Amino acid sequence: MQIDRFIEQDVIITTVKGRLDSSSSHKLDDFLAEIPAGNNAILLDFAELTYISSAGLRVVLKATKLARSHGVALAICSLVPQVHEVFDVSGFTTLIPIHPDRGAALASFA
Amino acid sequence: MIIREIDLRLPNQLSQMEKLVAALEFFTETCAIPPKPAYRLTLAVDEFVNNAVDYGYGDGRPGEIGVHVRHLGDALELTLTDDGDPFDPFNAPPPDLTGSLEERRIGGLGVHLVRTMADSFAYKREDGRNVVSLRLALGEAPASSAPA
Structure with missing residues (x-):
């Protein structure tokens, strides 16, 4: 799994490439553990995320709660169909x- | 030779997951399983093996987990076994998917995902092993029961 972060239009974009499962989810968890200074909106771009399990969903939920507790907007984009199904079934959508x-x-952030 | 099934036995260690996922991917590619059921198969094995390893062997004893997949016409039949403590995953309370974000607790989420995506599921305790059987259709299938 590869994680990258950059800023576009004042939004902090985090891209995740590969599989987000019980063996890799802690890396994203560490990565998203802090709200960056400035309170910019956060976008998780999952275009190249090929797989997510409940372990990955927990990390996404934790990051969403953290952002909300800081008054920071967080959204997700570009889910592939199989990953989208997992988000649908879990109720996260x-x-x-x-x-x-x-x-x-x-x-949507503008 | 046409591969129609795989039967794997592995120690109860999460370090086995990578090899296991690679074996499942080889199987689904060889059998030309469509992406959606192939994903569901990997997810089911991932979630249940993780649960068995994490919760089935509280005393830390070594154990053995079995993963058996058969490709039968229009479906995959998956049988997962382990010699961990008796546990019926389908008897556990479902996760709360209705609460607000702040209230949301997500224990049992993995089992919920798998049972929703499967056409049928069953549990039995047999010869000192937990035996979970799942059927995954290859055509357009369930997962229609989106939470309220």
Whole structure:
């Protein structure tokens, strides 16, 4: 799993590439453990996330709670169909804004 | 030779997961399983093996986990066994998927994902082993029961 972070239109974008499961989820958990200074909105771009299990969902939920407790907006974009199904079945799609692509997500923060 | 099933036995250690996932991917590619059921198969094995390793051997004893997958026409039949403590995953309370974000507790989420995506599921205790059987359709299948 590879994690990258950069800023676009004042939004902190984190991309995750590969598999987010019980063996890799702690890396993303560490990465998202702190809200960066400045309170910029956070976007998790999962375009290259090929797999997520409940261990990965827990990390996403924890990050969402942390952002909300700091008054920071957090959204997710670009889920592949199989990963989207996991978000649907878990009920997370009703809790976290999910956008079809990065452009739509950035527009939602504007 | 056409591969129609795999039967794996592995020690109860999470370090085995990588090899296990690679074996499942080889199987689904060889059998030309469509992406959605292939993903569901990996997810089911991942969630249940993790649960068995994490909670089945509280005293830290070594154990053995079995993963058996058969490709039968329009479905995959998955049988997962372990010699951990008796535990019926389908008898556990479902996770609370209705509460607000702040209230949300997500214990049991893995089991919920798998049972929702499976066409059928069953548990039995047999010869000192937990035996979980799952059927995953290869066509358009369940997972329609989106939470309220």
